[in-house]
Amino acid sequence: MPTTPQTDQPTPAGADATTGSGGAPGADGDVVLDLASDVTTLTAAVCDVESVSHGEAQLADAIEAALRPLGHLEVTRDGNTVVARTSLGRSERVVLAGHIDTVPLTSVPNLPTRQVNGELWGRGTVDMKGGVAVMLRVAAQLREPNRDLTFLFYECEEIEAAHNGLARLAQTQPQLLEGDFAVLLEPTDGGIEGGCKGTLRVEVVTKGIAAHSARPWKGHNAIHDAATVLSRLTAYEAETVTVDGLDYHEALQAVGISGGIAGNVVPDSCTVTVNYRYAPDKDTEQALAHVRQVFDGFDVELTDAADGARPGLQLPAAKAFIEALGVPVRPKEGWTDVARFSALGIPAVNYGPGDPNLAHMDDERCPVEQYTQAEAAMLRWLA
């Protein structure tokens, strides 16, 4: 695997140190990732290969090129998704997964990365190129891991599910994703986040009869009818459901409302968009039945849904993982791709460097010790 020396590039304004380059143009212009560089340097290098969703080709090329020479891994490329697997005949197989795309850069470009006061700043430093770098470091170092490993670097997680590389492989080559346990290296700020809640959206629609607003008795006001819809939402008491030892807080929220034709017209329609986040003890059908019950008497239309995932923390692989890491275990409240593993029958958790509250933000940044801690934790578990 070709390597390049670290370079001293000009320091951006406000930066007090540059990160040495873990990636640089190779002889033919391709980016070369140096898996021997420390995890922070490697994270910066992975971030500095811009890879907004649908633009992951260069980074996928670099990851593939870095992994191909490693004799203990079998590498498969599918679109801009790269899978690398050991085949050591271990009794357990663990999948480590991370998406390689990011949301778009801000108008004041937040690349290249820079280190300021012990934090690495820039797009992807939280979501989730630190996790990607940890995976690359583990792949390079553990030639004889205690469990068989599958590394999944996938495209298009930040956009519509139709483009998601993990979702595609689950359909077309599910055998590549087989495993007893999966860790998604999404940012969790140092803790383990188990499973995830499901989510569905419905449109609750009220219908009226249009009329001139000076003569409303000739019509029927659909927005006024939405009072009942909103009152049921305000009166709703969301449940907290314990699943496999973790408490999931359900939520039923209006996320949109619209109605009205003109300033002098009684409106004939009003649509309330409602998002239900439900504990992973329910599937979509059960969750939708519950929502229909809440809005009994109204027209309720399902617009989209994604089931959650049970944390499966009682399983041996999960228990060993938690024990090895020795960090707090929390429920995952938001929906993540762990649900896609769950749908394949593979229990999965989230664990990765970075504060998720800083994901997608203009000031995305991560303390560099979170990268080294995550790398150390994974090596502790798998070495």
Next chain:
Amino acid sequence: MPTTPQTDQPTPAGADATTGSGGAPGADGDVVLDLASDVTTLTAAVCDVESVSHGEAQLADAIEAALRPLGHLEVTRDGNTVVARTSLGRSERVVLAGHIDTVPLTSVPNLPTRQVNGELWGRGTVDMKGGVAVMLRVAAQLREPNRDLTFLFYECEEIEAAHNGLARLAQTQPQLLEGDFAVLLEPTDGGIEGGCKGTLRVEVVTKGIAAHSARPWKGHNAIHDAATVLSRLTAYEAETVTVDGLDYHEALQAVGISGGIAGNVVPDSCTVTVNYRYAPDKDTEQALAHVRQVFDGFDVELTDAADGARPGLQLPAAKAFIEALGVPVRPKEGWTDVARFSALGIPAVNYGPGDPNLAHMDDERCPVEQYTQAEAAMLRWLA
């Protein structure tokens, strides 16, 4: 005043008779209106000079040219607004007013006019070129009316008030509008409609705190807060207020609602647009105070308002008008330009040919006897 012979133009499909032309190109290409033709013929001629708002110049020219030769009238032109006044030293002065613009034509052109089964079809036949033709006929015939008369033909009633010719004259030359009583010849389907309700719009805004909809406890849902706003609207009992003997039905209606950031975000703001139609015993200030009281505790912002008009039916000029016409008297529920006369201290009513429910419609049309009845009624009153 030049006149032209009636012509037999081709009959449009579906028409069983053509209306003789009361208007035709003059020697220099200008349209010439023949005030000696019968009122239906003259209505058709006025309609056939297309005059969508901002495009009234040709019709204003024709009206001015038709009135200038009449020795008993003093004619003033202001933009595309034409005023003609008698000065006979009568003890009372009556203003007859009508706008000369129309809303746009439909995609299947509804001009030229055509007569079908005793109805005149086409843009303006209801709103309100029949009234304009009646005014022209009265102006031409009554050289010695029993009251001094002011005829106001004005532009841009169908669009934003900033362009309204009546509103402009009220500001710049109010002496031209002086009078003891005004009749606006807007369509009333044969009855007299007195005064009009006022109208104001407010935005009632709720404020929340955005958060991920999987973790709503970190935010505050502004759409949920709108439940109270809508509940107050549904519980609201609008009053019926008797003013000068007519019953005005007030109304408080949501005419719009909007809120929401994204399908997975707790919304931080929701805006309910509310329209209050209030009896002419109140001014804007009193009406707004009432609305603020209804939505006490919420942020209420006034976006626009227009006071109504008292019918003033107890005044001698109004009484004589009602007596001479002998037709039903009703309150005007919608807002009209009678309120502009009211603001000048001139009581005003609506009376004109045409069913207002057909105004602005693709199938705008009026039984021709309504034109002749309106002309006869005005002559009965003023001759």
